[in-house]
Structures are given as structure tokens and as C-alpha cells.
Amino acid sequence: MKESKLWVVISLFITCCIAAFALSQVYAITKPKIDYQRQVAGLHTALAAVMPEANRFEPVNDDSTVWRAYADDQHIGTVIRAAKQGYGGLVPVAAGIDLEGKIVAIRVASSAEGLKETPGLGLKATEEKFREQFKGKTLSELRLKKDGGTIEAITGATITSRAVTDAIRETMEKYQDIIIIKGNE
Amino acid sequence: MSNKKPSRLAYLTSGIVKENPTLILMIGLCPTLATTVSARDGLGMGLAASFVLIGSNVVVSAVRKLVPDSVRIPIFIIIISTFVTIVDYLMQAYQPGLYRVLGVFVPLIVVNCIILGRAEAFAYKHGIFDSLLDGLGKSIGFTLVLFIMGTIREIVGNGTFFGQAVTPAWYRSAPMLFAIFPPGAFFLIGLLKALVNKTKLGGNK
């Protein structure tokens, strides 16, 4: 009876059904947590991109715009995330800042991540050439040259360049007390 | 009845030394070498595989009288892959760091020779409690080897244990990286197996 052809087919079928059902339940239960973990991981990558020496980040405020960066247990700086209206939409930026208030690196979201600036112009803000100007700059230097600061705007993309620069400057200003810990500005 | 008791315990203990899956039976080698770069990773892998082994042993044993002989292998495979998928998603949700490290080896648990092997060789022919003991014994044996290898490789190759430094700083600045790279894994398991042969832990071969 156990070996009858009918039972062979039925037992296989039942096993598949039970398995599929059990798995669909597990999938449904764990999905929210998994999506959350993916988000956290994506965020971590973005933060680590501008603060390469750090391996741990702690949020400082509720809307995830300011993070303390740690290398193991040592507090080595801060990462801020901001966005300002550019030419085609919001331009999301992130900046890693050391304890003296000097910028370590900045990163502008790519067009795959939703950046809507003009290709060949505003989109150049994502390139190394524009971004590396920010290295080592302090708050007082954070304006476009034409606004009195030291950042060279991208030719033909002033609006985008200004959006990036101002986004960083304004957030730095707002959270100065948390960001700058050592020495003078 | 008093005859059964000692042999029952044997199901459990044989899996740890005498019939240790990795070092005596020589099965389940892939994860043993690939996931033991650190003690934590080895332990994590062992626990995940143990979950699947014990779970599948119990379920296979529970349904053994209903499963037709001709399709038992496919049904075992379905049962095992269900447990593997469960542990896969649980790990993704609650231990994403470990999941990232173990990578493709989590779903590969499904072809871990130990699990299908025990289902076929034992669980299909024994009662639920005995299958549970067998699964538990083999799991402890397997996880133990993973943990030992992970520990040795981490201490020698990185100077740490579970991420905590256990060697002086001068060693950690230039540890024997050979241990964490693939050749080191092969080398270490060769040494371990030679040790097992020498001490004839698996009985006279």
C-alpha cells in the first residue's frame, strides 16, 4: 500500500504542498525584518563611503541626518546627510567630517539612486574631480568661489554645485556643536 | 529494556568522536574549510547546519512509515531544503552580518552530505527519539570541528578570538596570514586528520 503508484504521486504532492506552505509563511514573517536589514546595510555602505576609517556608526538625531563615526571604540568624526534642491530635484549628499571640522570626503547620490541633474553638467557633481575639492575644507570655506568661498563650481552647473555645497554647509552649521570637538575651526 | 539505554546514549556520543562526520566519516568538508576563517563564523555555520540536520532527522523519522521507498530521496530533499530555506531567511533577518560572511554556503547546506546521508542511513530506519539523538550527536561533532578549526585559524591568522585580541600586538600586526587563506585551511585539516589517524580516535583503521 505504501508503494502503490497512487500513493507515490500523492505523497510527493503532499510533501511539496506542505513545504511550499511552510516556506511561504516563513518568508512572509521574515520579509519585513530582512528589508529593514537591507536598508541598514545600504545606509552603512553610504556612510562608510565618506568615512572609510570607520566601522561603526551611531545615529545622533531622529531623522538619520547626523551620525557619529567610530573606528572600533574610538570616536573619529561625524557623517552628515543632507539634500538641497538642485536643478532637476533634490540632490542628496553625504559628508564625512573629522573631529576638527575638516571634511574627509563627500558623496553625491548617483542617478541610479535618484539624482535628477543634467547629464554632462549637474551630473558631474558625482565625479571625483568635483568631490575631491571638498577634502580638508572647513565650514568657513564652504561656499562656491562666486559666493565668496573656495569651491569651484562645475562649468554650466552652478545650481547643482551650489546645492551640494550649501547642503553640506547648512547642515554643518546647524550641528556645529556636535561635529566640531577638537581645536579651533 | 535495560539493554536499550546504553545503545541509545551511543547514538548521541558516537557522532562526537568515533563517527565524527568531518574527521572520521570525511563528509561535509566544503563548509568546514570555507567558513572557518574565524571562530564565530565556524560556530555560526555549525549551528545553522545543526538546525537543519536535527530538524530533518526528526521529520524524516516521523514520516518514515508513510514515505514510499521509490521516491524517498526526492522527499528527503524537499524536507531538507525546507529546513535550509528556513534557516536561510532567519539568518538574513536576525544575523545579517553572519549571513554576509557565510554567503552561498547557507543554501549549500542542502547538499551537505551529512544531512542527506543521515536521513537515508539512519532516520529512515529508526524512531523519532533515536533520530533526534543521532542528529544531535552528529551536529555536536560537526560544530565542534568547525569551532576548533575556526578558533585555530583565527588565532594564528588574525591574532584574535571572537574579534577580541588574544595575542600580543606585535603578532597582530603581522600574523600568519597563511592560516586564513585557502591553503591554510587545507593544511590545517590535513594536520587534524593526521592527528586523528595517529591517535586512532576512530578505532583501528
Place this chain on the structure above:
Amino acid sequence: MSQMNPAKIFLAAFLVNNIILMRFIGLCPFFGVSTSLNTSAGMSAAVLFVMLLAAWVSWILYHTLLVPLGLIFLRTAVFILVIAALVQFVEMFLKRYIRNLYSAMGIYLPLITTNCAILGVTFLNIDYRFNILQATIFALGTACGFALAIILFAAIRERLEDAPISPAFKGYPIAFIGAALVSLAFMGFIALFGIS
């Protein structure tokens, strides 16, 4: 990895990330079959055949059935069942049409089902987001890498048979240490042509 050109994908699978010596996937047949050159060659051929078929069938099933129907969680079960079915089919085919190869393979054929390498390739094809062409090249490269590793190793092991080795090390231990040395050699391929 899906950004790499076909040649790089092949080289990466064949040498740089050799499935056995660097990734540790496919070890059971590696140590079990490599005692003689003949069985190694036979096993490699079977693996190549099954790996390509499995890569195609699993990729197609995943992208045309599992994803659209939201059944990604059935991936593990479906892939291993596909492989089991394929091996069964290959076995029947060989038994009927190429009898001598079938008897030469013996027990090794059903063993391919639990060959982590084949299942591993099907998963990696998804994780690396390959298209069907890249998946094919990756499977090809991996199968060739498997063949290379196992044939190289079989040659070494055949020599080891006659070598004077202390009893504790005879058999598996010296085989492992031999594998360590071959793996060390393969580490020389890291960063070949800029592939990591």
C-alpha cells in the same frame, strides 16, 4: 561581477576564484574521485555536462517562473530538485546509449547530485545577477576550473601512492596537504588581469 566582460568572467571562474581550490565548493568529489586520472577525467566531463544544463534550466526557471510569481523563497528547493532530476536523466541516457561510459562512472554519477559545485553555480548565477549568456560562461569557466583542479590533483595523488609517507599521514592527510600546496600555487592568480 555582472559588469565584467565574458573573458574576465571565464578567467575569474577558471583560475582566480577556482571553485575547488579557492572557493572550497565541490570538495567531496574532489577528494573522493581524484585517486586516479581516469575517473577524474570522467567525473569532469559529467560535471561539465550537468553544470551547463543545470545552469540553464535553473536560470530559466528562476527568471521566468519564480520571480514573476513571487516564489523566490522556493529557490533552494527548486534548484536542488532540478539538479537531482537532471542527474537522473543523464544516468538513464548513459545507461541506454553509452553503456561503457555508464559502467565506468559507476557510483560517481548519482554523487554529482550532492556536488556542491553544481548547486553553487546555480546560486551564484543569481547572486551575481548574470544574464543567460554570462551565466553560461560562468558555468563553463567553473566546470573547466573544476576539471583543472581535479586532474592536476589526481596526477599528484597517483604519485603519492608510491611515496614513502608516515602512517598517520597516509591517505587523506597527505592529500589535504598536497591540496594546500596546489591552492597556494593558485593564489598566484589573485588579481590576474585586475580580477579580484
